[in-house]
Amino acid sequence: MKAKKIPGIPLQVKGQFHDTESIQKFDNAQETELKYNILKERFFDINKWGTYSKENIAEFTLCDSTAKSVDRLPIIGDYIKILLSEVQNPERNNYQWVRIDMIDKTNPNSIMIQCRPSKLPGDQFAGNTVHFHSGGTTSTFIISKGNDYIKMAIYGRNEKPNQNTDVISSIKNMFIAFKGVVGSSKIQWKLLTDGMISFK
Structure with a gap:
């Protein structure tokens, strides 16, 4: 299976990829518009993303840009700090960091946020990428609507283990990335996309 070619999403060149999509259909355009507006609120409230999954992924x-947590709409140059649910008693190096490189709201029927693994905020000219994927990886989050449906999708491109770090972290990153190859991260993203468009 090949990666989908979608405007605004980097081409798949090397490494792994995933196309994770969830769709919810409705009876009419009015209900679709109502639910899409709710989805937009959820989409921009990144701090609550984890609460929409049926499992705590x-x-x-x-x-x-200084690594300070904020409660507002995201902007280009912000970061998302991610802690996987399997990590117990987290330490500083257990967090994964991605930088928001693009937010596209030009299409009235869709919104796109694109991120890539990053170094620690405020330390862009020193240190290593703090993520299990390399800096060439992208994750693109998209919500969209049609006349009778809303959709949440996540597209991962050029996913390769991050080897630009110490030996122990390199081994850990290869293990986590391998888990993604065999399906666990794909399932986790699907739990998120399903949860974001669920209104039960």
């Missing part, structure tokens, strides 16, 4: 925290 991860904790998401929106941070500014």
Whole structure:
């Protein structure tokens, strides 16, 4: 299976990829519009993303360029700090960091947020990428609507283990990335996309 070619999403060149999509259909355009507006509120409230999954897959925290957590709409240059749910008693190096490189709201029927693994905020010219994937990986989050449906999708491209770190972290990153290859991260993303468009 090949990665889907979608405008605004980087081409798949090397490593792994995933196309994770969830769709909810409705009886009419009015209900669709109502639910899409709710979805937009959820989409921009990144700090609550983890609460929409039926299982606690991860904790998401929106941070500014200094790594300070913030409770507002995301902007380009912000960061998302991610703690996987399987981590117990987390330490500083257990968190994964991604930077928001793009937010596209030009299409009235869709919104896109694109992120990539990053170094610690405020330390862009020193240190290592703090994520189990390499800096060439992208994750693109998209919500969209049609006349009778809303959709939440996450597209991962060029996913490779982050080897730009110490030996122990490199081994850990390879293990986590391998778990993604065999399906666990795909399932986790699906839990998130399903939860975001669920209104029960």
